[in-house]
Amino acid sequence: MTGVHRVVVTGLGAVSPLGHSVASYWDGLKRGNSGLGPITLTPANDELTQKVAAEVKDFEPLKHFAERQLSTLDRVSQFAVVAAREAVAQSGLSFDMALSVRTATIVGTGVGGQTTLDESFRRVYLEKRTRVFPLTIPKLMANAPASQVSMDCGLRGPAFGVVSACASATHAIGLAFHMVRGGMVDCAVTGGAEACITFGTLRGWEAMRVMSPDVCRPFSKGRMGLVLGEGAAMMVLEPLERARARAANILGEIVGFGMSADAADLTAPDLGGMVRAMQGALDDAKLNPADIQYVNAHGTGTAANDETETQALHQTFGPHAQRLAISSTKSMVGHALGAAGGLELVATLLAVREGIVPPTIGYLERDPACDLDYVPNEARTLEIDAAVSNSFAFGGLNAVLAVKKFS
Amino acid sequence: MSDVAGDVIAIIAKKKRVDKPTVELSDRLLDLGLESLDAVEMIFDLEEKFDIQIPYNANTNNPRTEFETVGDVVAAVEKLVAQKTS
Numbered sequence: 001m002t003g004v005h006r007v008v009v010t011g012l013g014a015v016s017p018l019g020h021s022v023a024s025y026w027d028g029l030k031r032g033n034s035g036l037g038p039i040t041l042t043p044a045n046d047e048l049t050q051k052v053a054a055e056v057k058d059f060e061p062l063k064h065f066a067e068r069q070l071s072t073l074d075r076v077s078q079f080a081v082v083a084a085r086e087a088v089a090q091s092g093l094s095f096d097m098a099l100s101v102r103t104a105t106i107v108g109t110g111v112g113g114q115t116t117l118d119e120s121f122r123r124v125y126l127e128k129r130t131r132v133f134p135l136t137i138p139k140l141m142a143n144a145p146a147s148q149v150s151m152d153c154g155l156r157g158p159a160f161g162v163v164s165a166c167a168s169a170t171h172a173i174g175l176a177f178h179m180v181r182g183g184m185v186d187c188a189v190t191g192g193a194e195a196c197i198t199f200g201t202l203r204g205w206e207a208m209r210v211m212s213p214d215v216c217r218p219f220s221k222g223r224m225g226l227v228l229g230e231g232a233a234m235m236v237l238e239p240l241e242r243a244r245a246r247a248a249n250i251l252g253e254i255v256g257f258g259m260s261a262d263a264a265d266l267t268a269p270d271l272g273g274m275v276r277a278m279q280g281a282l283d284d285a286k287l288n289p290a291d292i293q294y295v296n297a298h299g300t301g302t303a304a305n306d307e308t309e310t311q312a313l314h315q316t317f318g319p320h321a322q323r324l325a326i327s328s329t330k331s332m333v334g335h336a337l338g339a340a341g342g343l344e345l346v347a348t349l350l351a352v353r354e355g356i357v358p359p360t361i362g363y364l365e366r367d368p369a370c371d372l373d374y375v376p377n378e379a380r381t382l383e384i385d386a387a388v389s390n391s392f393a394f395g396g397l398n399a400v401l402a403v404k405k406f407s
Numbered sequence: 408m409s410d411v412a413g414d415v416i417a418i419i420a421k422k423k424r425v426d427k428p429t430v431e432l433s434d435r436l437l438d439l440g441l442e443s444l445d446a447v448e449m450i451f452d453l454e455e456k457f458d459i460q461i462p463y464n465a466n467t468n469n470p471r472t473e474f475e476t477v478g479d480v481v482a483a484v485e486k487l488v489a490q491k492t493s
Binding site: 207208209210211212213223224225265266267268301302303304 | 442443444447450451463464465466467
């Protein structure tokens with residue numbers, strides 16, 4: 001297929017701190033459940049200053065993979081593959097050779113196989129072992145989640161990883177969306193994955209001094225920073241005509257993608273960069289600010305992000321910003337970095353589909369610097385025609401997706 | 408000047424962003440042009456140098472206002488060092 005296509009979503013998959021499926025994840029979000037808890041995944045948890053994270057709980061690799069397979073799969077790839085299988089199963093697609101070679105696999109991750117990296121470093125530096133496991137390198141590479149999804153699902157078209165820290169999944173999905181829209185491929189399996197709750201990585205985050213000691217309260221007065229999360233979200237994208245021809249269940253439509261770079265500070269958020277990415281997504285979608293009812297915010301819960309994102313929403317949406325329902329699902333599942341944009345787009349698509357806005361939990365009271373409607377603490381029923389999902393990454397790399405209710 | 412003061416001044420001098428030949432105890436941190444990442448790096452250097460833990464969260468603490476002068480930082484570090492040895 002060539003030309004410009006409408007791009008629809010026909011399958012969703014998620015592995016999250018609220019459950020290992022889209023149903024459990026979405027149910028938890030609607031209930032305002034917290035996926036945060038004590039850190040259990042690393043050796044020497046008690047030595048860490050940071051005590052809290054949003055871990056994917058009770059994930060048993062052997063329920064999903066043969067033991068032999070696990071020697072090649074870091075936790076990040078396990079999450080990606082489990083989410084991809086769910087998305088593909090829901091789509092009802094079977095990838096025969098003709099479709100397989102025309103299907104892209106684009107998967108974002110912030111770093112890649114961090115558990116493998118951490119364990120290898122422990123062996124060589126701490127235990128003074130002279131060798132590491134033979135498949136250490138292909139397990140930890142940042143394209144491993146993309147490669148593993150392509151192998152597991154049998155997808156032979158364009159496949160690679162996308163790396164932009166906290167915006168990785170959004171960049172990946174945006175790129176896949178444009179590839180399907182432009183006719184470069186007939187289908188895409190895309191999303192993001194991260195498994196970053198390792199001892200070494202947590203030490204790195206502690207040193208940045210941006211972590212909340214207990215809960216994540218995006219946009220609220222008294223917020224004390226972010227809480228790390230992990231997981232994966234994957235989705236199947238197809239041109240509308242292909243989905244219609246096979247009578248697929250269409251879950252939503254992706255209509256716009258905007259990107260920008262701050263070219264300023266490495267970590268401080270930048271108003272101009274955020275505005276350009278949001279405006280870019282609206283322009284790409286041919287939507288006006290007043291067409292949007294819901295924004296799934298980047299909303300990390302840091303003092304700087306939430307204040308700057310609020311200003312960016314004012315600047316992009318003008319007076320309409322006051323009418324937007326805005327929520328940060330990171331309040332419930334933490335910041336899953338390279339997976340975050342995927343988990344958040346799943347939430348955004350389902351919010352639009354079901355007319356339910358997930359809340360921002362942990363919200364205490366209004367911060368004068370964050371003066372919009374953040375859907376505090378309880379989900380809300382709201383008819384939504386169109387919504388956007390924001391991702392603003394360290395390194396000043398911003399990506400925003402716009403979705404519409406399918407009709 | 409105490410040893411601690413000399414070391415603190417050396418650490419802050421590496422992070423300052425204004426063209427000023429020397430750092431004095433009476434200098435205000437704001438006037439030295441320290442940015443937020445500079446503060447985080449400065450705290451790391453202080454912790455490493457003196458083997459102390461400085462409680463600090465960039466979301467709720469602002470060293471550029473909580474500690475007005477270089478002398479204030481020196482006093483805070485001296486207190487933490489004393490606590491460590493007592």
